[in-house]
Amino acid sequence: MVLGAGNVQVCTAAMTYGFKIVQEMISGLSAWMDSKGFRTLDEISGRAVPNVTDWQYLNLNHITKARIDQDLCIKCGRCHIACEDTSHQAITAMVDGERHFMVKEEDCVGCNLCVNVCPVENCIDMVTLAPGEKDERTGEIVSADYANWTFHPNNPMSTKIAE
Ligand code: SF4
Ligand code: SF4
Structure with missing residues (x-):
């Protein structure tokens, strides 16, 4: 809903826990909205849209x-x-x-x-992991620099120079 949906549906959760899960989702949403100070669904609808980006622009050094x-x-x-x-x-x-x-x-x-x-x-x-720490998976030291997929060295199709 914060991405703009006016309605949501669940399948697996209802199959696993029964329809009572819907009541729990309603009370959970209500409690969350109270804790954040939201009064209506219109106040949260679409609120996260400005944060959406294409995956290739995510910082791979994070x-x-x-x-x-x-x-x-x-x-x-x-x-x-x-x-x-x-x-x-x-x-x-x-x-x-x-x-x-x-x-x-x-x-x-x-x-x-x-x-x-x-x-x-x-x-x-x-x-x-903070910059300077070692990533035990890659053996690399974490860089403080932003590097997305378009120019990251892991991308063999990289065409851009780091900005
Ligand atoms: S961290 Fe512990 S409690 Fe959480 S899913 Fe794993 S085993 Fe279960
Ligand atoms: S422990 Fe496994 S599931 Fe959890 S974040 Fe790491 S790779 Fe993902």
Whole structure:
């Protein structure tokens, strides 16, 4: 809706949790709007549109890694399954014979998927690496410079010179 939709629909959530999930979505949206001071849907509709950009203009030197708060983790395993099967196999399930979920920084690409599937609020954070830090996945030092896909060295079709 913040991208301008006047209505939304869900499928998988209703199949998994039943139609009651719709009531929870309504009360959740209402609570969120109250916390932000919005009174009507018109006030949020389309509000994020100015932030939309083409993916090729995203800063590829902005590197994030998922971090799991072990004190909050209930060991449900959802993050492991999601990352293992559909992302980059970057979350453990067992460590030293114990059920333990931690991010392997050398494999994490910062896709954010695990945050979306974790049922515990704030259990998984995306942490931004500061310029000068080493990205354990690529072995590269994080640059402070903006570099999008049109001129990033990873792009073999790059035609532009860095601006
Ligand atoms: S951010 Fe993506 S790659 Fe990193 S641990 Fe989470 S799901 Fe895996
Ligand atoms: S999804 Fe969240 S709570 Fe479940 S194992 Fe992963 S980090 Fe822990």
